[in-house]
Amino acid sequence: MITVVVLAKNEADRIAACVRSALVVAPVLVLDSGSTDDTVAVARAAGAEVRETDWPGFVEQRNRALAQVDNEWVLFIDADEEIEGFEMPSGEHDGYRLRRANSWLGTPVGHGTFGSDAPVRLVRAKKARCIGAGVHEVLITSSTGTATGTLVHEPYRDLGEHLATIDRYTRLFADTTDKRAGWWDVCFRPPLHFVKAYLLKAGFLDGVVGLQLAWLGSLHVALKWGRLYARAR
Numbered sequence: 321m322i323t324v325v326v327l328a329k330n331e332a333d334r335i336a337a338c339v340r341s342a343l344v345v346a347p348v349l350v351l352d353s354g355s356t357d358d359t360v361a362v363a364r365a366a367g368a369e370v371r372e373t374d375w376p377g378f379v380e381q382r383n384r385a386l387a388q389v390d391n392e393w394v395l396f397i398d399a400d401e402e403i404e405g406f407e408m409p410s411g412e413h414d415g416y417r418l419r420r421a422n423s424w425l426g427t428p429v430g431h432g433t434f435g436s437d438a439p440v441r442l443v444r445a446k447k448a449r450c451i452g453a454g455v456h457e458v459l460i461t462s463s464t465g466t467a468t469g470t471l472v473h474e475p476y477r478d479l480g481e482h483l484a485t486i487d488r489y490t491r492l493f494a495d496t497t498d499k500r501a502g503w504w505d506v507c508f509r510p511p512l513h514f515v516k517a518y519l520l521k522a523g524f525l526d527g528v529v530g531l532q533l534a535w536l537g538s539l540h541v542a543l544k545w546g547r548l549y550a551r552a553r
Contacts, residue, residue, distance in 0.1 A: 322346035322408070323389040323445075324397055326368070327381055331399035332357040333477075339366040341402035345395060351385055378457045382450035389445050396441045396459070397471065406469030409442070415461030416442040420471040424529055425478065432523030433516065434533045442467050453496050455489050486540045494547040501549035510542040 324342040328335055328350050335350070342348045348368040352360050353375035363370050371388075375381065386394060397403055401420070409416055417438040422429050429435050440459040448461045476482040517523045517537050523530035 321391055322393040322395055322442075323391045324348045324395045325382075325385045325389065326350045326363075326397050326399055327353070327378075327385070328355065328359055328363065328399045329353045329375070330355045330357050330359060332359045332362050335359050335363045335399050336366040337402055338397060338399050339363055339368045341404065342395075342397055343367050345403060345406050346391075349385070349389065351381060353381065378455060379450045379452050382457060382459070386443075386445045386448060386450070392444060392446075394443055394445045394448070396443075398473070400473060400475050402472045404470045404472055407467065409465060409467045413461070413463040413465040414444045414447040415440045415459060415464045416467035417464060418442065418467055418469050418471050420473050422473045422475070424482075424533060425476065426474075427526075427529050429526055429529060429533065431525045432518065432521050432530050432533055433513070433537055434523075435521065435526075438466065439471075440464055441471070455492060482536060486536070486543060490540065490543040490547055493544050494551055497548065499548065500552060501545045503549070505545040506542070506549050509545050510538040513541045514538040 322345060324346050326338060326342065326348060329352065332355070339348050339350070350363045350368045350370045352363070352370055352372050360370050360372065373384070376384070382396065418441045419436060419438050421436055422434055424434060440461070443459050443461050448459055450457050450459050452458050476485065514534050514537070518530060518534035523534045
């Protein structure tokens with residue numbers, strides 16, 4: 321009835337925990353896009369089916385998964401996530417959100433722009449599609465509900481990985497977007513993001529971690545729009 325799908329590349333150190341948590345729900349299919357570490361072997365040893373593919377992009381890879389599964393439902397889990405307390409909903413909707421509990425370097429984060437969110441992850445395979453650009457993809461269905469369960473999300477192993485991700489994602493944004501940037505985007509968007517993350521979304525309630533994340537978010541925004549502005553000149 322359900323297939324759990326995990327997109328992975330070079331996740332040997334955490335793919336086993338992800339797969340083991342997902343196997344409690346349903347069989348797991350890992351789409352590996354060219355790992356050079358032991359991701360494939362570790363995932364198979366943990367109990368997943370692994371298919372080795374190229375990397376066409378986040379949107380295309382999710383749509384590829386939707387087309388390949390045989391079961392009615394697909395539950396997408398990222399390799400840096402584990403699922404807890406999942407219960408299959410009644411099926412009133414074609415898509416369901418799952419609460420995601422985010423942590424940063426081992427510290428749970430409940431506020432700011434990094435705090436808990438609820439992405440659509442459970443969908444009817446034949447009635448869903450993924451759209452978006454770059455790293456900002458979203459699963460679209462005719463109607464959406466909320467399922468019981470939590471995605472425990474630890475996206476970064478250390479600060480260096482967070483900074484490398486900011487670098488990679490901002491370059492990808494500048495290379496793929498149709499948007500244009502003006503000097504006002506470069507000057508005003510970063511401080512406005514800090515105000516939003518730290519004050520309006522109460523990031524200060526997460527203490528020093530909230531301050532660090534608000535600053536890192538502002539850095540992300542500055543590089544994102546600064547690189548786009550530089551490419552247009």
